[in-house]
Amino acid sequence: MARIEPFRLDGRVAIVTGSGRGIGRAIAQVFAAAGATVIVATRTAAAGEETVASIRQAGGTATLHVCDLARRAAAEDLVAASAQSHGRLDIMLHNAGVFPLVMIDEISEEALDETLNVNLKAAFWLSSAALPYLREAPSPRLLFTSSVTGPRVALPGLVHYAASKSGLNGFIRGAAMEFARHRITVNGVEPGLIHTEAMDLLADVANIADMASAIPLKRLGTPEEIAYAMLYLASDQAAFVTGQTIVVDGGALIPENAAALE
Secondary structure, three states, rough: OOOOOOOOOOOEEEEEEOOOOOOHHHHHHHHOOOOOOEEEEEOHHHHHHHHHHHHOOOOEEEEEEEEOOOEEEEEHHHHHHHHHOOOOOOOOEOOOOOOOOOHHHHHOHHHHHHHHHHHHHHHHHHHHHHHHHHHEEEEEEEEEEEOOOOOOOOOOHHHHHHHHHHHHHHHHHHHHHHHHHHHHHHHHHHOOOHHHHHHHHHHHHHHHHHHOOOOOOOOEEEEHHHHHHHHHHHHHOOOOOEEEEEEEEEOOOOOEEEEEEE
């Protein structure tokens, strides 16, 4: 039997939403390093241009598509334009997400709509738009960045976000059943506490250290560690995996109580 180099995406075209920074940028960079042509989809042009430049400087291939996934038309245009420009679509990865910190009794209709539109409803819009192209792909993948917040844990001020991610996990399982007849696998990753630029804006060094102390591995995760979990799910080596989410949280969900970490 010929040896197959694992976790390669050579010749494949992948859309990665929310890839202007943080986890999305790391996914785009890792996919490009594995041989994929990546469409960097983000609503902030400057951030997207930085991601594309970093990929090209490393010898990879990437293009930029600026869009706001709070609108269905934008999601559909992203898929159609990307597939037509590159002649195919193999991987549709929805990573974009919003998480305004606001309590239930204070949330505006606009903030709730945006959270549900971007985090959850866009999964429907992108998957539906991508289906005709993915059906023609040799190894089609639908992938999603979920979260431990919602499916497994809860935080005050993020109930709307938690609801969207819990719904996304339900979408992953249901879509896996619907799309199995097309050979399309549907999976996701549930990140725990990941050290991104956004976290640096929300927390100081002491707060980050406190968060790390509650994790068995005593540190926050990196965006690249989420990206490599996604790379596995995108690869041929995960061809028999569908309807699943991988938790990447440094063991944070394991302890029964805080004393177990001492």
